[in-house]
Amino acid sequence: MKLPRRRFLQFAGAAALPTMSRNARAQAYPSRPITLIVPFAAGGTFDVMGRIIAVRMSEILGQQVVIENTTGAGGIVGVNRVVNAAPDGYTILLGTSGTHSYNQTIYKKRRYDAVNDFTPVTLFSEQPMVLEVRKDLPASTIPEFAALLKRNGAKMQYGSAGAGTTTHLACALLNSVIGAEVTHVPYRGSAPASNDLIGGQIDYLCGNLGAATPLITGKQVKAIAVLSRSRSPLMPDLPSAHEQGLNGLDITTWTAIFLPKGAPRAIVDKLNEVTQATMETPAIKSRMLEIGVTGVASDRRSPEYLAKFVADEIARWEGPIKSAGLQVD
Numbered sequence: 548m549k550l551p552r553r554r555f556l557q558f559a560g561a562a563a564l565p566t567m568s569r570n571a572r573a574q575a576y577p578s579r580p581i582t583l584i585v586p587f588a589a590g591g592t593f594d595v596m597g598r599i600i601a602v603r604m605s606e607i608l609g610q611q612v613v614i615e616n617t618t619g620a621g622g623i624v625g626v627n628r629v630v631n632a633a634p635d636g637y638t639i640l641l642g643t644s645g646t647h648s649y650n651q652t653i654y655k656k657r658r659y660d661a662v663n664d665f666t667p668v669t670l671f672s673e674q675p676m677v678l679e680v681r682k683d684l685p686a687s688t689i690p691e692f693a694a695l696l697k698r699n700g701a702k703m704q705y706g707s708a709g710a711g712t713t714t715h716l717a718c719a720l721l722n723s724v725i726g727a728e729v730t731h732v733p734y735r736g737s738a739p740a741s742n743d744l745i746g747g748q749i750d751y752l753c754g755n756l757g758a759a760t761p762l763i764t765g766k767q768v769k770a771i772a773v774l775s776r777s778r779s780p781l782m783p784d785l786p787s788a789h790e791q792g793l794n795g796l797d798i799t800t801w802t803a804i805f806l807p808k809g810a811p812r813a814i815v816d817k818l819n820e821v822t823q824a825t826m827e828t829p830a831i832k833s834r835m836l837e838i839g840v841t842g843v844a845s846d847r848r849s850p851e852y853l854a855k856f857v858a859d860e861i862a863r864w865e866g867p868i869k870s871a872g873l874q875v876d
Contacts, residue, residue: 576636576814577610585641586625588736589616591708592755592838596672596802597641599834603825618735621711622646623658630664634807636814640665642805645713648860652868653711655876661861667853668804669819671826674840675775676717676798678788679759679768680751681744689791692751692771696727704730706740706749714740716873717753717774717798723871724793744768755800756781757839774798781839801843803853815850823848 583604585597594616601612617625626646632638640646647661678692686692696703700722707715710733722729732749734740737758744752745767752759752768756779763770763782772788773779776797788796804822806815825831826842835842847856868874 576817577608579637580611580613581608581636582615582638583612583641584625584629584638585614585616586618586622586628586643586646587616587708587712588618588738590738591736592674592758592840593641593643593802594736595758595838596835596840599831599838600671600822600825603828603831604821607821607824619709620658621650621653621709621715623650623711626659629805629807630659632807634666634809634811636806636810636818638807639668639818640805642803643713644800644802644860645711645716647803647805647857648864649713649716649868650711651861652865653716653873653875655874662854662858664808666806666808666810666815667850667857668806668815669822669848669850670801670803670843670853670856671822671848672835672840672842673799673801674838675756675773675779676713676753676800677756677759677763677773677782677785678718678721678751678771679744679754679763680771681747681749682766682769683747684750684769686771687769689772689788689793693725693727696722696725696729700727700729703750704732704748706732706734706743706752708737708740709733709735710875713798713800714753714755716868718751719873720798720867720871721753721774721788721793721796723873724796741768753798755839757837760839779839780841781836802840803857819848819850 583597583601585594587593597614601614605612617628622645629638629640651657651661686695705718737754740752743749762768770785772791773785774788776789778787
């Protein structure tokens with residue numbers, strides 16, 4: 548039945564209201580403070596990074612970006628806080644290689660789906676890991692460290708920011724490559740783990756280079772090697788584990804912004820633009836370099852790139868994690 552023109556226009560206008568309403572909300576975004584979930588303890592590298600970018604993002608957005616440290620279970624508690632949040636752009640996640648790559652295989656039963664439970668926004672930074680040991684450990688190179696682990700590994704302990712975190716996986720893989728079994732001591736964050744390393748309560752830690760650098764330069768701990776394939780510009784004189792004989796070892800952390808599943812594209816694009824502008828700010832670049840973090844190239848910052856990158860990272864680490872026997876229930 549053909550509707551009269553007036554009725555047709557009324558019907559068409561009503562049908563368009565939901566779309567117009569969504570677009571209006573996206574255009575007005577943000578109209579209130581945004582919560583940035585950091586799923587790790589305050590004081591660690593990811594927390595510091597989140598606070599650095601939150602200040603500049605707040606300036607660009609005209610609304611405060613508030614950091615919320617939601618810790619526990621290697622980042623799982625904080626991640627699920629975002630999974631269960633409304634996809635309105637007011638709860639965002641600082642995701643990492645740990646939360647969106649390793650955890651997907653470490654846990655035999657996944658606590659969330661890193662590919663399908665989120666809306667990717669942008670990949671923005673990378674950072675190498677470093678093997679740091681207590682300052683009086685009788686080893687200064689990878690060959691000496693490996694020999695020590697093989698002799699005394701059963702009596703030694705290594706720390707991490709928590710079970711299933713990048714700091715746990717990095718050392719577990721390192722131990723596996725060396726061929727030693729060492730007791731793992733999980734902490735609630737990298738800061739308390741570092742404090743115990745300084746105090747000599749644990750023997751070594753695989754930490755983020757940026758957080759470890761002040762401790763290394765201050766001679767509170769001793770650095771053995773960066774765990775990326777190449778040396779870092781932050782500590783160019785520190786050899787990589789790869790060049791010290793652990794061929795193929797490459798452990799680099801990355802960080803990215805995610806929204807809950809179903810977030811509107813307009814809000815995704817807005818946050819992508821703001822994150823990129825933040826990372827291009829000279830003061831932010833300088834501050835990030837101080838903590839050992841470098842921004843990724845512009846061709847790697849799109850939501851589409853991040854979606855594929857996460858899927859590829861999960862696949863890349865599945866084999867090593869399983870073969871090293873690192874899976875837990």
